Amino acid sequence: MKVTQFLKDHYKHFNAAALIDAAEGYKTHLNEGGKMMITLAGAMSTAELGIILAEMIRQDKVQAITCTGANLEEDIFNLVAHDFYERIPNYRDLTPQDEQDLLDRHLNRVTDTCIPEEEAMRRLEHVVLKYWQKADQAGEAYFPHQFFYQILLSGELEQHYQIDPKNSWMLEAAKKNLPIFVPGWEDSTLGNIYTGHVISGDIKNVHTMRTGIQYMMELAEWYTNTAKEDSTIGFFQIGGGIAGDFPICVVPMLHQDLQRTGVPLWGYFAQISDSTTSYGSYSGAVPNEKITWGKLGIHTPKFVIESDATIVAPLIFAIVLDM
Secondary structure, eight states, X not given: OOHHHHHHHHOOSHHHHHHHHXXXXXXXXXXXXXXXXXXXXXXXXXXXTHHHHHHHHHTTOOSEEEEXXXXXXXXXXXXXXXXXXXXXXXGGXXXXXXXXXXXXXXXXXXXTEEEEIIIIIIHHHHHHHHHHHHHHHHTOOBOHHHHHHHHHHHTTTGGGOOSXXXXXXXXXXXHHTOOEEOTTTTXXXXXXXXXXXXXXXXXXXXXXXXXXXXXXXXXXXXXXXHOBTTBOEEEEEESOHHHHHHHHTHHHIXXXXXXXXXXXXXXXXXXXXXXXXGXXXXXXXXXXXXXXXXXXXXXXXXXXXXXXXXXXXXXXXXXXXXX
């Protein structure tokens, strides 16, 4: 039995039904000529969402991605160091000494998965530093994802691939030159490493790396040029935080600050979240709150699945892909 058929046969109520509704709404939005942005918070790349997200990119089911700096780099960490990762299924039982032992082995834990520092972070640093310095010396500036696109398309990392490259969403995005927006990139491992190289003088101009403000400017132009009344842009949000709040705010900025009132609102909205509404967080805000901020309209299709994104997102994507 196909995954889609199984889900439709059994997912009838509550969050299960919301999952089906969100997936069908996603398909309807695309079938009517709409575009889709996916936002990635949390540690979705370390959770290997790339296996199915890469296929979504290949089949043109997503036209842009906004993600944290961690998700940007961790897909590539996994690409070049997968065999050195260690899974810790009993992570809830670890003592402080157990955690220190992992640190002493240069294993950085993300819930049940440890990322190996030398094989992942330092291996990528050795390569990316050359690209940062080359741009710095030439007086050029690029966004974080553009540096990664250059590296991935150069083939320089191919000798280190430890997964099937078709399962790297960043590699598929690079092939299509997919628009990516990375707010707060400095809050990432390579963001910290870049800062260190600027402080040490290895990179002379801090602005060799383009900034979050410039990302918003790029997003504003992309949204203005892409969103039409008959081809609106949908918003599929995994988690919350800056990965979701940064891009969705482009619409009120266009309307209120730039007076581009002819630009349509987001044409579809879905969120997978386990955040609680009552805490005042963006992650827990119900979609209708976004109406008051000029992000969504009264009639925008809106869906919320309150569950674990590592479970839910692949199932929604499977329906979109008709698997």
